[in-house]
Amino acid sequence: xxxxxxxxxxxxxxxxxxxxxxxxxxxxxxxxxxxxxxxxxxxxxxxxxxxxxxxxxxxxxxxxxxxxxxxxxxxxxxxxxxxxxxxxxxxxxxxxxxxxxxxxxxxxxxxxxxxxxxxxxxxxxxxxxxxxxxxxxxxxxxxxxxxxxxxxxxxxxxxxxxxxxxxxxxxxxxxxxxxxxxxxxxxxxxxxxxxxxxxxxxxxxxxxxxxxxxxxxxxxxxxxxxxxxxxxxxxxxxxxxxxxxxxxxxxxxxxxxxxxx
Amino acid sequence: xxxxxxxxxxxxxxxxxxxxxxxxxxxxxxxxxxxxxxxxxxxxxxxxxxxxxxxxxxxxxxxxxxxxxxxxxxxxxxxxxxxxxxxxxxxxxxxxxxxxxxxxxxxxxxxxxxxxxxxxxxxxxxxxxxxxxxxxxxxxxxxxxxxxxxxxxxxxxxxxxxxxxxxxxxxxxxxxxxxxxxxxxxxxxxxxxxxxxxxxxxxxxxxxxxxxxxxxxxxxxxxxxxxxxxxxxxxxxxxxxxxxxxxxxxxxxxxxxxxxxxx
Numbered sequence: 001x002x003x004x005x006x007x008x009x010x011x012x013x014x015x016x017x018x019x020x021x022x023x024x025x026x027x028x029x030x031x032x033x034x035x036x037x038x039x040x041x042x043x044x045x046x047x048x049x050x051x052x053x054x055x056x057x058x059x060x061x062x063x064x065x066x067x068x069x070x071x072x073x074x075x076x077x078x079x080x081x082x083x084x085x086x087x088x089x090x091x092x093x094x095x096x097x098x099x100x101x102x103x104x105x106x107x108x109x110x111x112x113x114x115x116x117x118x119x120x121x122x123x124x125x126x127x128x129x130x131x132x133x134x135x136x137x138x139x140x141x142x143x144x145x146x147x148x149x150x151x152x153x154x155x156x157x158x159x160x161x162x163x164x165x166x167x168x169x170x171x172x173x174x175x176x177x178x179x180x181x182x183x184x185x186x187x188x189x190x191x192x193x194x195x196x197x198x199x200x201x202x203x204x205x206x207x208x209x210x211x212x213x214x215x216x217x218x219x220x221x222x223x224x225x226x227x228x229x230x231x232x233x234x235x236x237x238x239x240x241x242x243x244x245x246x247x248x249x250x251x252x253x254x255x256x257x258x259x260x261x
Numbered sequence: 262x263x264x265x266x267x268x269x270x271x272x273x274x275x276x277x278x279x280x281x282x283x284x285x286x287x288x289x290x291x292x293x294x295x296x297x298x299x300x301x302x303x304x305x306x307x308x309x310x311x312x313x314x315x316x317x318x319x320x321x322x323x324x325x326x327x328x329x330x331x332x333x334x335x336x337x338x339x340x341x342x343x344x345x346x347x348x349x350x351x352x353x354x355x356x357x358x359x360x361x362x363x364x365x366x367x368x369x370x371x372x373x374x375x376x377x378x379x380x381x382x383x384x385x386x387x388x389x390x391x392x393x394x395x396x397x398x399x400x401x402x403x404x405x406x407x408x409x410x411x412x413x414x415x416x417x418x419x420x421x422x423x424x425x426x427x428x429x430x431x432x433x434x435x436x437x438x439x440x441x442x443x444x445x446x447x448x449x450x451x452x453x454x455x456x457x458x459x460x461x462x463x464x465x466x467x468x469x470x471x472x473x474x475x476x477x478x479x480x481x482x483x484x485x486x487x488x489x490x491x492x493x494x495x496x497x498x499x500x501x502x503x504x505x506x507x508x509x510x511x512x513x514x515x516x517x518x519x520x521x522x523x524x
Contacts, residue, residue: 021430021431021432023430024430024431024432024433024434024435024436025435026435027433027435027436027439028434028435028438029435030435030439031435031436031438031439031442032438034439034442034443035438035442037442038442038445038446038451041446042451042452045452045456045457045458046304046452046456048456048458049304049311049312049456050304050305050306050308052306053303053304053306054303054306178285178286178289181286181289181290181293182289184293185289185292185293185296188296188300191300191303192303195299195300195302195303196296196299196300197299200292200295200296200299203292
């Protein structure tokens with residue numbers, strides 16, 4: 001309960017600081033839209049040269065992309081820890097975090113939230129409704145609940161992977177360029193995994209399970225029955241990876257020895 | 262000249278201190294290129310070629326585009342923005358060398374480091390695993406290296422513009438991100454420009470972005486033939502020269518605009 005009230009207080013402060021630089025915020029939201037458009041453009045251009053991608057049509061691919069945007073928006077609003085090592089370990093900021101009364105990971109989530117990224121979820125929903133309409137998909141009364149469950153699962157998968165990577169910083173404080181590339185790899189979960197060879201399919205399912213943020217959960221709504229098992233595994237995989245990440249974090253914090261100032 | 266070489270050297274050595282991490286980066290890059298390869302195989306789905314590029318050429322294109330990116334890519338726009346926000350830029354501006362040139366040289370030091378320790382070993386690994394075609398023609402390699410030199414200049418000039426914009430906007434993370442998206446899309450990094458519909462290609466041919474990724478990658482894959490190569494290189498050279506103007510104009514305006522808050 002206390003965490004919840006702290007969260008809303010931080011969110012309020014955050015909005016105030018953001019509204020100070022309004023011009024920048026507008027540009028940032030706009031650049032987010034552009035970012036989402038890039039991938040859409042990729043799909044559209046590619047389907048200008050082919051009609052089916054491993055048996056999936058253009059609208060299905062667009063739908064998967066729309067679904068992906070929703071958990072990704074939640075992830076990028078609250079888990080901006082891609083520069084954790086630079087920002088907190090190298091500069092010694094972690095010292096300050098550890099003196100705070102809430103869990104250190106929660107404190108970082110609070111400090112680094114970027115609420116404007118949530119607009120991405122709106123784009124995602126629009127894209128899904130557009131593609132779903134063209135595909136003639138029907139919505140049952142329980143679909144919104146399943147949608148919510150799968151979205152949370154997907155966001156946890158993303159959070160789990162990126163938190164785990166950030167914890168490397170506790171053991172080694174040197175710079176890595178892994179994080180930005182990881183965002184790229186995350187994109188491959190949006191394509192039907194059967195196009196990849198076994199190794200990459202395995203990696204995307206069980207090691208860096210980005211497929212659970214895109215094609216697997218989306219296939220439930222696309223009524224691709226052969227993927228249903230994977231679709232319903234999404235929340236489980238999300239929870240497992242998130243718990244691994246938190247455990248790694250808790251162990252890592254004990255290894256933290258301060259740096260900088 | 263000597264001082265610039267020294268700047269390049271120092272940045273190079275700074276990067277060298279962190280080199281072990283780059284080996285993990287190579288692995289990630291390889292996975293990235295691998296996934297792209299399978300994605301494109303599925304897109305080709307048995308077709309011989311699309312827009313004049315065979316699947317092998319396409320794989321080579323993707324591989325070289327990403328490896329070349331390691332050379333021309335830098336974060337000097339963020340660095341400039343940071344120095345302006347923290348007020349450090351005032352100190353930098355009284356130093357006995359032009360600030361922008363120094364930033365460019367630092368970027369070059371970083372680029373050379375990544376080219377040697379990242380792109381070259383990365384390309385070797387990728388060439389072993391995936392059907393990448395490396396040209397045996399010495400000319401192709403020479404033109405390619407000239408071309409990525411221009412890529413670096415054009416990309417850096419655009420980064421300088423985005424960085425200097427901080428003087429006017431104070432906080433320009435949004436602009437920097439928007440710039441990145443535009444470059445990803447219009448430079449030909451994720452898709453060769455010849456895949457776009459005609460009207461889009463026409464617009465892009467008037468923009469400098471194709472000089473960043475599309476031109477060097479097409480030269481490398483030998484998608485450009487004969488006079489096309491020279492036309493492409495001239496296009497890059499012209500843009501490298503033209504972009505000097507906005508950089509300097511903006512810089513002169515920015516110096517008048519300078520507000521240092523603390524520092």
